Amino acid sequence: MKLTLSLFVLLLIFSTQATANKTIEGLIDKQCTSCHGNEIYTGANRKVKNLVQLEKQLHRCNHVIGNQMDMNTVTQLMNYLNKKYYKF
């Protein structure tokens, strides 16, 4: 019973995470690809070297799109990009 419950909780956590990633991916497709594609996060000459710079750059990019994203979304975006591309 305990095991079933833990499995259920784990499953819940994973599916929430998957939904969050889908939302973030949709956001990137919609808001970011007009200026640059995902290659900017992986290229040899990428500029961002740590989490602080990543966050600053996200605020800059958010600024040019009229601050459409709130702080929470910027943080989610930062975590997503870090996990997927930067790996600091």
Ligand code: HEC
């Ligand atoms: C209006 C154009 C524009 C939009 C829209 C935009 N960006 Fe950017 N972004 C830029 C430019 C220009 C640079 C390069 C800045 C530089 O080289 O100093 C950049 C750089 C970046 C970098 C740093 C890449 C590196 O060198 O490591 C990240 C991360 C980034 N953008 C994320 C995003 C995300 C996420 C979004 C969508 C929410 C977004 N940007 C939307 C113009 C934009």
